[in-house]
Amino acid sequence: MKISTILTLVITGIAVAFLSQCAPYPAGGGTSQYLAGYGQRAKQVQPDNAGNNPELVKGYWDGDGVQGPPKIVIHRAEQKAYFYRGPKLVGMTPISTGTEGRHTPAGSFKVTEKDVDHRSSLYGVIKNVATGQVVNDDADTRKHRAGPGEVFVRAPMFNFLRFNGAIGMHTGYIPGYAASHGCVRLPDHMARKFYENAQIGTPVIVK
Numbered sequence: 001m002k003i004s005t006i007l008t009l010v011i012t013g014i015a016v017a018f019l020s021q022c023a024p025y026p027a028g029g030g031t032s033q034y035l036a037g038y039g040q041r042a043k044q045v046q047p048d049n050a051g052n053n054p055e056l057v058k059g060y061w062d063g064d065g066v067q068g069p070p071k072i073v074i075h076r077a078e079q080k081a082y083f084y085r086g087p088k089l090v091g092m093t094p095i096s097t098g099t100e101g102r103h104t105p106a107g108s109f110k111v112t113e114k115d116v117d118h119r120s121s122l123y124g125v126i127k128n129v130a131t132g133q134v135v136n137d138d139a140d141t142r143k144h145r146a147g148p149g150e151v152f153v154r155a156p157m158f159n160f161l162r163f164n165g166a167i168g169m170h171t172g173y174i175p176g177y178a179a180s181h182g183c184v185r186l187p188d189h190m191a192r193k194f195y196e197n198a199q200i201g202t203p204v205i206v207k
Contacts, residue, residue, distance in 0.1 A: 059190040063090030074206045093190035098182040109163040111202040118160030159195035163204040
């Protein structure tokens with residue numbers, strides 16, 4: 001076998017492996033990875049199999065059994081969120097906040113809704129029903145409509161904590177920088193901890 005043929009096979013294998021890890025849907029030509037990192041709900045996505053760099057999704061939780069009112073502080077410049085019980089810091093997680101033009105506003109808010117299996121009312125993908133192929137991987141219900149033989153699949157936002165209108169915290173892709181449509185994404189293992197320990201009315205401070 002020629003060396004060029006071997007190299008082609010190796011490169012192809014690497015590409016297939018990479019794509020299978022990075023997104024559950026085939027790319028539709030866009031650059032959005034809004035749905036990247038989401039697998040089946042039952043798999044309980046872990047920090048190293050969701051298309052994320054394991055070094056970017058490290059966080060910690062040390063709040064089990066700690067008493068005190070909960071509070072969440074989001075630092076956009078740091079791309080990190082902190083969970084407090086009273087004055088004690090009990091958890092930290094990397095995050096991904098909104099991009100320019102879709103930024104996550106600063107301010108003092110409160111958790112107004114908890115939904116463990118939330119689906120976006122605005123964003124998702126448009127798929128061909130017959131083939132399952134994604135024809136628009138950054139679809140917005142205000143701009144895009146599914147055509148004949150297509151379906152709009154709303155973006156999953158597991159462990160959703162709404163705190164500012166349509167904006168909330170939820171499981172999502174963590175690329176290491178601000179990349180969302182305005183919400184605050186967390187790696188799944190930390191999103192579950194924040195969800196389980198926050199309550200309706202929990203203060204959320206965005207800096």
